[in-house]
Amino acid sequence: MNLAEQLLSGNRLALTRLLTQVENDTPEGRSALTELFPHTGKAHLIGVTGAPGTGKSSLVNQLALHFRVQDERRVAIVAVDPSSPFTGGAVLGDRVRMRDLAGDPGVFIRSMASRGSLGGLAQATAGLVQVFDAAGYDTILIETVGAGQAEVEIARLAHTTLVIEAPGLGDDIQAIKAGILEIADILVVNKADRPGVENTLKALRSALELAHPVRHVFQHHGKIEVVDAPDMPTYNSWIPPIQKTVATEGEGVPELADEIARHAEHLRESGDWAARERSRLGSELDALVQEMLVTRFRDKVSESRYEAVLDQVFQRELAPWEAVKMLTNGWSE
Amino acid sequence: MSERKTNPEPSQRIRVLVAKPGLDGHDRGAKVVARALRDAGMEVIYTGLRQTPEMIAEAALQEDVDVVGMSILSGAHMALAPRVLELLKANGQEGVKVFIGGIIPDEDLPRLKEMGVAGVYGPGASTEDIIREVKAAVTG
Numbered sequence: 001m002n003l004a005e006q007l008l009s010g011n012r013l014a015l016t017r018l019l020t021q022v023e024n025d026t027p028e029g030r031s032a033l034t035e036l037f038p039h040t041g042k043a044h045l046i047g048v049t050g051a052p053g054t055g056k057s058s059l060v061n062q063l064a065l066h067f068r069v070q071d072e073r074r075v076a077i078v079a080v081d082p083s084s085p086f087t088g089g090a091v092l093g094d095r096v097r098m099r100d101l102a103g104d105p106g107v108f109i110r111s112m113a114s115r116g117s118l119g120g121l122a123q124a125t126a127g128l129v130q131v132f133d134a135a136g137y138d139t140i141l142i143e144t145v146g147a148g149q150a151e152v153e154i155a156r157l158a159h160t161t162l163v164i165e166a167p168g169l170g171d172d173i174q175a176i177k178a179g180i181l182e183i184a185d186i187l188v189v190n191k192a193d194r195p196g197v198e199n200t201l202k203a204l205r206s207a208l209e210l211a212h213p214v215r216h217v218f219q220h221h222g223k224i225e226v227v228d229a230p231d232m233p234t235y236n237s238w239i240p241p242i243q244k245t246v247a248t249e250g251e252g253v254p255e256l257a258d259e260i261a262r263h264a265e266h267l268r269e270s271g272d273w274a275a276r277e278r279s280r281l282g283s284e285l286d287a288l289v290q291e292m293l294v295t296r297f298r299d300k301v302s303e304s305r306y307e308a309v310l311d312q313v314f315q316r317e318l319a320p321w322e323a324v325k326m327l328t329n330g331w332s333e
Numbered sequence: 334m335s336e337r338k339t340n341p342e343p344s345q346r347i348r349v350l351v352a353k354p355g356l357d358g359h360d361r362g363a364k365v366v367a368r369a370l371r372d373a374g375m376e377v378i379y380t381g382l383r384q385t386p387e388m389i390a391e392a393a394l395q396e397d398v399d400v401v402g403m404s405i406l407s408g409a410h411m412a413l414a415p416r417v418l419e420l421l422k423a424n425g426q427e428g429v430k431v432f433i434g435g436i437i438p439d440e441d442l443p444r445l446k447e448m449g450v451a452g453v454y455g456p457g458a459s460t461e462d463i464i465r466e467v468k469a470a471v472t473g
Contacts, residue, residue, distance in 0.1 A: 012394060016396070087373065092377065096380060113376045
């Protein structure tokens, strides 16, 4: 039996070894993903993102506990932390907050270093998620690097994206900046026992109203006026709820789990589940095509040739786009 | 492209679990070592305080680590080390190298080595030595 077959028969050692192969993008990892692909597409993928210190790991811990106790769902957690851009090393510390889950064979936690990838996930995160999906985990929680404003990749990977905020982290202008709030399917205000929580809630509510305009009916000089909401794609028919939690105490977690279930139901009923699935697979395919092209480029262009062209660019003898043309022998046009 | 020269290939990246079994709260040593291993280009999974041998072995399995490093200051190393080694073996991870740091009397060293502990470091050990020996043990 190869690793993929062992994994399908429930072998945890095979599972963990395969996760490593996929993370390292080895030939074994690639062929296993191919073999496992028909077994994927069943899990509910939940993304958890937000600034550092908002309590993502603690919330993931509580949600996993809730899913286990309430529904006995098998839960996998993929937690991504940053790699050092200088040494490639990393300290992955998300497990510290997840010790309540230790000893439960229905939970599998895997830490990942971002390995130079930006956008909050590692390059292989989607692959790891597929392995867990094939291994029969019903719910997969994906925790991003805690960087804040540009981690939109998670929304492409997950069915349901939670954006975690906490009181005292910024004024309302932070909330209307493009990016992270737009990807939220559910907004969570964690540490809701702290002062300033009302301000955070208010800022998020008004930011949401801007992002999700609704049909307004009002009286103006005695006449009834109607301002229709602009046409929106169907996924905008979901207005993200805001849920208060205190993750360390488990407060608000059952309600949050209910909202997550409600969102999954909404996706299925509206047909958005399939739409998201398709666009998710599309972006995975794009990433693989890009990776393949870059690898081919690196194989074809020697380090010394690259350095020589870079020298010319550095001397201002060659413009960057001209350099690209030279390095690719013109096929980039 | 220059990034490829400085960072090791993914398959050579060493993954280390740093754990602190026992009931005392002194995790400074474990954190210093975790940081030093990070700076040496390793991926360090830090699990925090008060880990049981079962928790350590389970985390080592889930994270598919090459190395387990334990910080033990309580004097319980002669009970904890064999238990962790036994559990790793039961999980099929007999290839994982186990290192111990902390307060370990000299007379216990031979027996720990005999059990299969790859290295023991007391107060004043240099992080360079630890890094070198961890790398050597993994690349074997």
